[in-house]
Amino acid sequence: MIKAVIFDLDGTLLDRDASVQKFIEDQYTRLIECLGHIPKEKYISRFIKLDCRGYVWKDKVYQEMVDEFKIRELSWEMLLQDYFTEFYKCCIPFPNLISTLESLKAHSIRLGMITNGKGQFQMNNIRALGIEQYFEAILISEWEGMKKPNPEIFRKALRHLDLAPNESLYVGDHPENDIKAAKNVGMVGVWKNDFQWKQVEADFMIEDLNELLLIIQEINR
The missing domain is CATH 1.10.150 (DNA polymerase; domain 1)
Incomplete structure (x- = not known):
């Protein structure tokens, strides 16, 4: 689930x-x-x-x-x-960003974020997108003292949410730092398609963020 x-x-x-x-x-x-x-x-x-x-x-x-x-x-x-x-x-969001987060929250799906980068810089970007309030856990590598693909940063996010790896889905665009790293921890890996990479070993692939709810409903059926 x-x-x-x-x-x-x-x-x-x-x-x-x-x-x-x-x-x-x-x-x-x-x-x-x-x-x-x-x-x-x-x-x-x-x-x-x-x-x-x-x-x-x-x-x-x-x-x-x-x-x-x-x-x-x-x-x-x-x-x-x-x-x-x-x-x-x-900062420019991908299409359907806010509507996807709203939809997930409306279906009682909890939200977290893990990003590599400088702490205040990334937080400024998150706030510029207007999405900070949707997330229960935001982990930024500089502030955490570790970065993806280190499995511990994924485990720390899961601890924040008090969830097991198989109860969470990770969405990212990088085949190693995001998808492989999340799957190694036991999470479901969803790759957001990026033209730079080919043949990414993900559990699911999306072109648009609004596809996520259907994937969750399919898994939870």
Whole structure:
């Protein structure tokens, strides 16, 4: 019997690709007096490539950008701080995010979240999406002192909810950090399809968040 859904954040609830695109366009526009010598599309595309969909931390990205584009009036530290303080304003949810959370809660499904990343940065993004109040447990790797795929962070979330692994379903977009890690703990693994990965060994695959309730009802029948 599935009693809870625990979610990943980036690439699962937050459309990170779209949010990054919006942010880096916004950053260029706001700081154009210092960045105007760089063609806009070149600045945007280079950031996105160096970022590697979030798997390279931004200190490295901005150090490379400052050096490569010969940015003189802004240090990489200033650009990094701008990322920290402004990114949340550009957060874009995946379709049906709020309606899915509402529907799950209406069916007495409890909700949790496990996300890798910087604590306050991720919490700002969660609040920007307007979803903090739906979750009984939110675990962010920096604040927990461990990150996915460490099984203990999954077990800690389950302890918060006072549930056994087989009573919970984990939804994420990464085949190793999310799906394999959750399944290794004994949870049902639901992969949110991402074009970057092929042949993910998940229990279920979804294209849209609104498919989750049907999966739970199917399991609980």
